[in-house]
Amino acid sequence: MLEELSCTCEHCDQSLESDRLILSMRTEDGTRRAYECDCGAVTITIVSDDGAEIGRPANR
Numbered sequence: 479m480l481e482e483l484s485c486t487c488e489h490c491d492q493s494l495e496s497d498r499l500i501l502s503m504r505t506e507d508g509t510r511r512a513y514e515c516d517c518g519a520v521t522i523t524i525v526s527d528d529g530a531e532i533g534r535p536a537n538r
């Protein structure tokens with residue numbers, strides 16, 4: 479299981495590390511995380527309680 483889950487910016491494909499995390503919010507589906515990239519784009523991911531990335535809200 480991964481402790482640190484990183485993702486990539488959906489705008490410029492740059493990897494987004496935990497220091498880019500601007501918001502983390504727990505929901506029924508898991509933890510919703512928002513990352514802000516250097517380019518200014520905000521990428522949102524949802525991570526389930528077991529650590530697996532479920533996907534992005536727009537894809538559901």
Ligand SMILES: [Zn+2]
Pocket residue numbers: 487488489490491492515516517518519
């Ligand atoms: Zn970016």
